[in-house]
Amino acid sequence: MFAQEPSVVLLLLLVCPSPTQVMASSLLDMTAWSPGNSSPTAKDCLQVETRAGGLTVHCSGLRLMKVPLGLSNQTVCLFLNKNLLSSLPPNSFSTLLQLHELDLSNNQLSTLEPGCFYGLANSLRLLDLSSNRLSTLDPEVFGGLQVQVNFTHNPWHCDCSMQMSVSLMDLEASSVERVVCQTSDIPNAGTVGLPLVLLVEDWDLCQSVRRTTDVLTLVTMFLWFFMLISYLIYYIRQNEVFANQHFEYIKFLENREPFSPIEFLKNL
Template identity: 55%
Template sequence: MPQNVSLCVPSPSVSVVDFMWRPLLLMLLWPSPVMTSSPSTVAMWRHGDSNAAMQAANNGCYYSESLDRGLTVRCSAMGLTQVPPGLPNRTVRLYLDNNQLSSLPADSFSALSLLSVLDLSHNQLSLLEAGCFNGLSPSLRFLDISSNRLSTLDPAALGGLRAHANLTHNPWHCDCKLQVSMPQLDLDPSSLAEVVCQTSDLHGLGAVGMPFVLLAEDWDLCLSLRRTTDVAMLVTMFLWFSMVISYLVYYVRHNQEDARRHMEYLKSLPSRQV
């Protein structure tokens, strides 16, 4: 038994031309599902920040804007070898995790005066240059540099930074620099046991493999540095006194020689007869 087949036939009230052009008009007028820029990038264009919007569209990071117009910038897992240039100064949260960053040069984030969260975890960071966090000390509240290749933490790199920090899973060399830098950061108590000394200046004392917080409680890692400084100061003072004494000896001997010659000269003069 034949089945009923319904055919799509234009309504008599609609012309054939209209019937053919309507789908095409719908395709042209319907918004494209593909967006080359995030909504916040469009917002930056709307607010006149064209340079930031252009760089935002080009660096491939994802931008989202909060109600207070602060930006969250996600550049995770993009294979970056350096901090993307031209980040908007309205950036409040910046995620650079799971990239290939090996170092942070000075002033890497100096234009981001509102930045409060910085995630640098799971990179290859082995060097934090002095001043790399310049400009962040008033605003930064959380810093994640876990799972990198950091062995030392120079106080000059922190630049007065005080933030809640995650330093776990790095091959730390426990020395005086680390002991001076640690108190500047607010470390999560639950993660302190995972900040472990892979090497240390305290040889033969079982420091390797020990959590830094336990090592710092029992030992002054700056003591050896202070001893070295004291010895250098003593040697310098000894050399200085030696030079002064040598000069005094030379001065006295030189005056004695002059006095002897003067006396011999006086004796050689003919005596006056009265």
């Protein structure tokens, strides 16, 4: 009977889940989203309850262009791999305070905006950003995170911001030597194709930035000193003019005849 009516088997599987996992979305939910829908929701994903009571949410391969709305705050693992995400705006996961693992691999991410991982500092431990289109990183993106990251298979441009960002996190051990610089700020053709960890060992990618900062500081100090000297010269010259005018007035008073009230009355 079951062989003739597969819908009955599916119904029994949904009504009688295994002791360790509970299916929290139906097959109808899995097909509810299409690439034309700009606002996918959590119902478009497969949600599985873990033994500890949290949720593992699978949104893989749904061609999502945005992070789904309405994800449960009980989510501990979120798989958004194999989609069409191109950027992560601020507060993309701010409600997922228990999120431990986040898989964003095999997307089209080229931009991670500061604040996109806001709210995950105390929970997130695993982050997969492999196989995307990331070329640079803003250190503010990973501020406060204590996370192990997979950065492999991205067209990295190794510069000071990249060096500072990587120093804030723990690269996944198996991927450290596979974070390769396709381009860099160092004018040396030998750096192309070199792993970032080796490049940082031999070069300081922030050295040119520090030199520029030092030059700007010196120029600013010189301009400030020049303005101070110019003001002092102007102040001294103005006082000299005032002193000369005062001196001339005193000489005028000294050379003037004494005032006589009688002569004054006669003139009247």
